[in-house]
Amino acid sequence: MKGTNLGEFEELVLLTIATLVNEAYSVAICDELEKHTGRVTKLGVVHAVLNRMEEKGLVKSELGEATRARGGKRKRYYTVTNAGKAALVKSKEIRDQLWQKIPQFVIKWT
Amino acid sequence: MDIKKGSESHQLPAHRPPRWAERLLAWYCKPEMLEDLQGDLNEYFDRNLKTRGARYARLIYIIDVLKFFRIYTVRKPNFLPPLTHWFMLDSYFKTSGRTLVRNKLFSAINIIGLAISMSVGLLMIAFLSELFSYDHFHEKKDSIYRVISTIQYQDQSFGNMATTSVKAGEEIKETIPGIETLTILRRGFGGDARIGESIVPLTGLYADASFFQVFTFPLLEGDPATALKEPNSLVLTEKSAHKLFGETQVLGRLVVMDTITYVVTGIMKDIPKLSHMRFESLASFATVALQQPDTDGGFLNWESIYMNYVYLVLDEKGKRQVVQANLDKLCAQQNALLEQHHIHLSLQPLQKIAISKKLGNQIGTVINRIAIWILLGLTGVVILSACFNYTNLSIARSLRRSREVGIRKIIGALKGHVLGQFMAESVFFSLLAFVFSLPIFLILRHQFLAIAPPLNDQVALQLNPQLILYFIVFAVIVGILAGLLPALFFSRINAIHVLKDASSLRxxxxxxxxxxxxxxxxxxxxxxxxxxxxxxxxxxxxxxxDLGFSTENILNIRMQGNKSDLLVRKLSALPAVTEVSRSRMITSLGSLYGMQIKYGTPVDSANVWLNFVDEHYLPLHKHQFLAGKNFSPKPADAEESEVIVNEQVLKRFNIAQHDPHKALGEQILLSEGKKLTITGVVKDFHYGTVEDKIEPVIFRYSSDEPGGYLNVKITSHDLAASMAGIEQAWKEVDQVHPLDAAFYDDQIEQAxxxxxxxxxxxxxxxxxxxxxxxxxxxxxxxxxxxxxxxxxxxxxxxxxxxxxxxxxxxxxxxxxxxxxxxxxxxxxxxxxxxxxxxxxxxxxxxxxxxxxxxxxxxxxxxxxxxxxxxxxxxxxxxxxxxxxx
Structure with a gap:
């Protein structure tokens, strides 16, 4: 089922939210992703992914306090839910298992 | 750290995201998503503002707003509010009715004002809709064009004519592609038609054989393809056939006009009212082509642009622009042979003829476009004025309705509902006013048509279902116009404030x-x-x-081709008639009759206006002589030698230092070589209307003017009796034509x-x-x-x-x-x-x-x-x- 497995980008976003802890809102997520992956990350894409993951129950969100910045608009902060954490852990486990199965020489490139 | 960058940026009030984009976002986005999305976009905007400048930031903002238009962001359309309008309509009308009854004065003011102004509006709509449906009965109405000419003189003045030359018509037919058919018409057909013993006046046009291919005028009798082919063929309308023969089965009968015998080859259905061309009969163009009359400088001359009309039909592939380009080429080619002036041809769509710009030699009466704009503007002002009343009074009364609006809002009406309610109310009012305006319209229509006789001929202003539909649409528009401001005002009322304290409403x-x-x-x-x-x-x-001469009690009788001597004798015998004179034309009514004269050494030539008169004319009209004397009576066959001029002639040609006495005896040269001696100088008078400056005028002598007028001075208290006497005298001279006479003062009024x-x-x-x-x-x-x-x-x-x-x-x-x-x-x-x-x-x-x-x-x-x-x-x-x- 598509719903239960994390896509590659979803996983990245989820991880970023986890790293940002209490400061995870859309623009910050975009910036963080850009910094770590080095690829241009569009707000529209992130926004859509966040929205989808919230629907799936992987993240939850709430509005923060209003500030003078952003034209007085509040930020929506995201946190990873338990389901999200489980999905992250599960996907890490799958990877780790696969990693362990790889014979040493394959990745030992000249 | 990146976050800080965002929060650090302070708002520069001078640079804001585009308002419309902000509104668009607010409009389509789901409310629960809106705020943080707006915030995000603002943050990016600020960032771009700092790094890339305002223009870039705005552009990106707009692009982002458009990009966020996605399925998951767009709010679901709510179908309920428009529906509730319909449920509530009943209630709206009920409250409108109650308002109407409760505030009798306001309702009366609004309804009467709207009804009166709308009746004028209805009149304009009826008028325009008829004008715009002119010539719609022609099957090829969309592809028929008329060729019109503009003549430009050396001194930059120019004249626009609905007419053009025969040559142009034939050149176009032969050389220009893209034209399906082309027909040449010519005015000037008409006169006394003799059928056996009886004589009946008949007017009409000359038209060539393809006339019925261009225009849709169905023939009751005869073959449209050949009816106008042969010389001396005549097509009559039903009405004129009745006039001439008393019946319509007259194919092949003979009609003698002047010296030519015509054969009736077709009977046409009567011309519809909404046709720009009207005629009693059509004679074949071949007839006039055989005679080649030289009425305006050579029948086949390029410059003879005053008598003929050319209408053409573009074929399916024919483009107006292409034909126009070819016309330009043709004009350039022909104008190269001219020295004095240029003639330019252009195409005028058939549907634009009825409401056209000012053109000379129109085939029928047309309505000037400017007059229509003026009328429209004035009507608009009157209607707006009534709308203003509604707006003003509704808002002024808002205090009384505000509680109602407050309660509606609290029960659950949205802004849109209140807006709808008050719009519905104003439309209700205007529809009511419409009902009252219809009878006013019917009265006005009668008055309007009576105001100018030609109008009655041009439009009927009949009601038909389509027109009623226009009227209703118009009434609704007026209602919306009148109600918009009050409705906006009411929809913005704050329910709580109003209910707490009505006076808080400002x-x-x-x-x-x-x-x-x-x-x-x-x-x-x-x-x-x-x-x-x-x-x-x-x-x-x-x-x-003060025209400079007397027009009092002068009756001008059109001679209609009769010799004047007999009539003059009969009229002079009447006790009421004191004096009778003859003249070729009646001055001061706007018509002009000019010629070139020459004077002096070196020869100076100029245009002067003239009139041919007999020896009684100048005393009868009390023209004042500054010097010299009146014409002396001469027989008709005597050599013409005298001329009487006005002061302006002396000034124009600088004759005898403008001294009238010394000018006597000087000779002027007519263009045909005749020499005339100045025997009298009259004081300046108005030859044209007061629109024109006084210009040089000469009087020449003529003892008889069959094509002109008799000027009869009447001194009588019993006008009816003297008119009856004159009528009797006319009948004895001319049995065919009815008397055509008018008092000079009335003619001036008419002008x-x-x-x-x-x-x-x-x-x-x-x-x-x-x-x-x-x-x-x-x-x-x-x-x-x-x-x-x-x-x-x-x-x-x-x-x-x-x-x-x-x-x-x-x-x-x-x-x-x-x-x-x-x-x-x-x-x-x-x-x-x-x-x-x-x-x-x-x-x-x-x-x-x-x-x-x-x-x-x-x-x-x-x-x-x-x-x-x-x-x-x-x-x-x-x-x-x-x-x-």
Whole structure:
């Protein structure tokens, strides 16, 4: 089922939210992703992914306090839910298992 | 750290994201997603503002807003509100009805005003819809064009003609591709038709064989393809067939016109009313082509552009632009052979002929486009004025309806619902007004058609289902226009405020807007009324204008081809007739008759206007001689040798240092080589209308003018008897044609007819505008005095006198009126002085009394209204008013 497995980008976003802890809102997520992956990350894409993951129950969100910045608009902060954490852990486990199965020489490139 | 970058950025008030993009986002985005999305976009905007500049930031903002239009962000459309409108319609009408009944004065003002102004609007709609359906009965109406000519002289002056040359028609037919058919018409057919023994006048056009291929005029008898092919063929309409023969089965019968015998080859159905061309009969163009008459400088000459019409049908692939380009080429080619002037041809679509720009030699009467714009503008102003009344009074009364709106809102009405309710109400009012305006329209229609006789011929203004549909759409539009502002006002009412404390509603908040509306209304009313008065005064002055000769009690009889001697003898025998003279034309009515004359060494030549008269003409019209004497009577076959000139001729040719006495005996040379001696000099007089400057005029002698007029001086108290005598005398001379006679003064009146028609129309609209504005003002005064009743009472208790109170209440309104007069009077003055009257060389200066009369009248009317109302309130017993609190 598509719903239960994390896509590659979803996983990245989820991880970023986890790293940002209490400061995870859309623009910050975009910036963080850009910094770590080095690829241009569009707000529209992130926004859509966040929205989808919230629907799936992987993240939850709430509005923060209003500030003078952003034209007085509040930020929506995201946190990873338990389901999200489980999905992250599960996907890490799958990877780790696969990693362990790889014979040493394959990745030992000249 | 990146986050900080965002939060650090402070708002630069000068640079904001585009407002429309912000609104678009707010409109489509789901409410629960909106805020943080807006914030995100703002943050990016600020960031871009710093790094890449304002323009880039805005662009990105717009792109982002558009990009976020996605399925998951877009709010689901809510279908309920439009539906609830329909559920509520019943309720809206109920409340509208109640409002109408409860506020009888306001309802009456609104409905009467709207009904009157709408009836004028209906008239315009009916008028326009008929004008725009002119010539729609032709099957090829969309591809028929008329070739029209513009002649440009060396001195840059030019003339636009609906006519063109035969040569142009034939060249186009032969050389220009893309044309399906082309027909050449020629005016000037007509005269006395002889059928056996009887003689009947007949008019018509010449038309060539392809006429019926271009136009859709069905033939009852005869073959459309061949009816106009042979020379001496004649096609009659049903009506003229009845006139000539008393029946329509007349194919093959003979009609003798002048010396030519025509054969009737076709009977046409009568021409529909909405056709720009009207004729009694069509003679085949081949007839006139055989004669090749030289009426305007050579039948087949490129410059003979005054007699013929060319209509063509583009074929399916033919493009107007392509044909026009070819026409330009043709003109360039032909103009190369001309020295004095250029002729340019262009295409005029058939559907544009009925409402066209000014063209000479029109085939029928057309309505000037400018006149239509003026009428439309004036009607629009009157309708707007009535709408203003509605707007003003509705908003002024808002205090009373605000509770209703408050409750509706609390029960669950949205802004849109309230808006809808008040729009529905104003449409309800305007539909009601529409019902009243229909009978007014029917009366107005009659009056309108009677105002100018040609109109009656051009349009019928018949009601039909399509027209009624237009009317209803119009009524709805007027309703929306009138109700928009009040509806917006009501929809913004805050329910809680209104219900807590009704007086918190700031009724007087929109006072400035209402004042502006009143000033606009009155300004227009004053402009109309002043324009009417000035126009009427000018018209009167044209009629009584001193033309330099007498027109009093002179009856001009058109000779219609008869020799005058017999008639003159018979008329002179009548006791009422004191004198009879002959002239080729009647001056001062606008028609001109000119020729070239030469004088002096070196030879100087110029155009002068002329008239052929006999020896009685100048004394009869009391022309004043400055020097010399009148013509001496001569037999018809005597050599012409004398000429009488006016002062301008002496000035123009510098004859004898402008001294009339010395000028006698000087000789002028006519273009045909004849030499005439000046035997008299008359004082300058008006040969043209007062629109034209006085120019050189000469009188030449002629003892008989069959194509001209008899000028009969009448001194009699019994006009009817003398007219009967003249009629009798005419009948003895000419049994065929009815007498065509008119008094000179009436003819002058007729010459300025268009002017008075315009004055009448504007005068009528001025009357309406004043009425409507006055009703509106009255309503406002009543409202204001009613709302201030308590204030007045308290003032009275505290000792204010009645005069004080009246002054207090009315000064605001009077101030508004003064303001509109201050705008209207200078405007009207300048408009007439700089625009209208510059067309009339000899006009009276605009008198200050004409400017002020209208305004004064309106002011008095308004003061009376305001005064009566305020007086009523000022006289009220304060105890009565104040006790029921």
């Amino acid at each position: 009724v007087f908040k929109h006072v400035t807007m209402r004042k502006i509306l009143i000033v606009v209304q009155y300004t227009f009313s004053l402009i109309f009324i002043t324009a009417t008065i000035i126009g009427y005064k000018q018209y009167k002055s044209f009629l009584t204008f 300025y007819n268009q002017f008075i028609v315009m004055v009448k129309v504007i005068g009528f609209l001025a009357f309406l505008a004043v009425c409507i504005a006055s009703m509106g003002l009255f309503g406002m005064v009543v409202f204001t005095t009613e709302t201030r009743l308590k204030e007045i009472s308290i003032r009275k208790v505290l000792g204010a006198s009645e005069e004080n109170l009246i002054f207090l209440l009315s000064k605001g309104f009077l101030w508004l009126l003064c303001l509109s007069a201050l705008v209207a009077i200078p405007f009207t003055y300048l408009f007439f002085d700089q625009v209208v009257l510059t067309n009339f060389v000899y006009h009276q200066p605009i008198h200050i009394s004409e400017l002020l009369t209208g305004s004064l009248f309106v002011m008095i009317l308004a003061t009376l209204m305001i005064g009566s109302q305020t007086w009523k309130v000022a006289r009220s017993n304060p105890a009565e008013v104040l006790k029921n609190e």
